[in-house]
Amino acid sequence: MDELFKYFDEFYSLNGESREAIEGICSEIQVSKNELLQPFGHTCKTIYYIKSGIARIFYYKDGVDITEYFAFENNIVARVESLFTGKPSKKAIQILEESQIVAIQVPGLFRLYDRFPQIERLFRLIFEAGYVETVNRMESLQFHSAEERYLDLLKKPDIIQRIPLKHIASYLGITQVSLSRIRSTLK
Amino acid sequence: MDELFKYFDEFYSLNGESREAIEGICSEIQVSKNELLQPFGHTCKTIYYIKSGIARIFYYKDGVDITEYFAFENNIVARVESLFTGKPSKKAIQILEESQIVAIQVPGLFRLYDRFPQIERLFRLIFEAGYVETVNRMESLQFHSAEERYLDLLKKPDIIQRIPLKHIASYLGITQVSLSRIRSTLK
DNA sequence: GAGTTCCTTTAACAATTGTTAAATTGTCAT
DNA sequence: ATGACAATTTAACAATTGTTAAAGGAACTC
Structure with missing residues (x-):
C-alpha cells in the first residue's frame, strides 16, 4: 500500500x-x-x-x-x-x-x-489531472493527422514498447493497417 | 446572481x-x-x-x-x-x-x-460533469465519421441554430468545405 | 442602397485513411 | 521443434476528407 x-x-x-x-x-x-x-x-x-x-x-x-x-x-x-x-x-x-x-x-x-x-x-486533484489529460487528447484527435498523433505517441516509450500495435492503432483513432502504413513510411 | x-x-x-x-x-x-x-x-x-x-x-x-x-x-x-x-x-x-x-x-x-x-x-461536481462531457467528445472524435458527428450535433439545436458553420466545422474536427459537402448530401 | 466584407457553397483534384484479403512474422503450448 | 494461433505487414482498391479557387449569398457600414 x-x-x-x-x-x-x-x-x-x-x-x-x-x-x-x-x-x-x-x-x-x-x-x-x-x-x-x-x-x-x-x-x-x-x-x-x-x-x-x-x-x-x-x-x-x-x-x-x-x-x-x-x-x-x-x-x-x-x-x-x-x-x-x-x-x-x-x-x-x-x-x-x-x-x-x-x-x-x-x-x-x-x-x-x-x-x-x-x-x-485528494481525489478532486487526481481527477482534475485526468481531465486535463483528456482535454489534451481530445485536442490531438480534433485536428492532428494520424502521423502527427503517432509521432507524439513515440514520446511515450511505455506505450510503444509494451502495447500491441492493434491496440495502439485504435487508441490513435485509426485502423491497424493505417498505422502499419504510417510506420513503414517513417523508416 | x-x-x-x-x-x-x-x-x-x-x-x-x-x-x-x-x-x-x-x-x-x-x-x-x-x-x-x-x-x-x-x-x-x-x-x-x-x-x-x-x-x-x-x-x-x-x-x-x-x-x-x-x-x-x-x-x-x-x-x-x-x-x-x-x-x-x-x-x-x-x-x-x-x-x-x-x-x-x-x-x-x-x-x-x-x-x-x-x-x-460544488466545483468538484461541476468539473466532474465537464470531465464526462469531454470523455464523450473524445470518444466521438476517436472513431465516428464526420457525418456521424454532424448528425449527433443536430441533436443540439442551440449549436446548429446560433453558431456560424465555420466554427461548427472546426468543432467537429473537419474543414468548412467538408462540412458543407456533408450537409448537401443530407438534403 | 451601394459597396464592402464575411460566410457558405460548389467544383476539381490531391492526399489521407478505410476495407478486404493475402502473405509474413511472431508467440505459445505441447 | 511442430503446429496452431495471433499479430503485423503489404497490396490493391474504395471512400472520405483536405486543398485551392471561384462564385453566390448574407450581413454590415457608410
Missing part, C-alpha cells in the same frame, strides 16, 4: 487518520493477463490503482475493439463517464500484463468525502 | 454563508460580440458563468482557427488545461453573441476551498 500513498503524495498528502480511512476501503488483488478487471454494462463501483502491470479501458463500436485509455504502473484507472454519472458503462477494463492492483471501493470513498475533506480534495 | 446559484443548485446547494463567500469573488460584466473574454498566452485566472449569450474557446493550429468548445447561457466556461495546471493557455475565449456574464476569480475561489468544503465540493 506504500506505493499508493506515495502516488497520492504527488497530488496531496493525507494525514494519518485519512490514510487509515482509505486503507479501510482498499484491497490488494493480483490479476493475470487478458482478464477483465471490470465487465461491460456495469456501473463503476471500483477505482483501481495499478501497482505494477498494465490495464486498458476499451469498448466495441460496430463490432470493432477500440482502446480508449492505457494505465501503467503508478496510475489510477476508472471509467469516469460511469463513476461520475452513476450510469452503467459500455466500456470494460482489461489487464494487458499480469498486474498487482489496489482496488478502491467507490461507495465507501464517496462516504469518506463527507468525513474527510482531505480525501475529497 | 440568482441564475448562478440556481445553476449551482443543479450540482450542490450551498448554505447562506458559502453563497456570501462566493458573491465576494464574483462580478457581473457585459461583453459584446466578437470581444475576447480571455486573451491567448495568459494563465486562467477567471471562471465565467454565462448568464446570457454565447462564448467559445478557440486556438490556432498552423494558422487555422479551431473551436474547442461552445458555452451557452446557464453554463460555466474555463480553460481547464490552464486552470488546473497553472500554466499559460494557448487558447482564448471569445464572445459570439452579446453576453451577460458572471466572472469568478480563481485565486479567490481556491482560497475559499480551504474555508468552505461545500464550495470545494
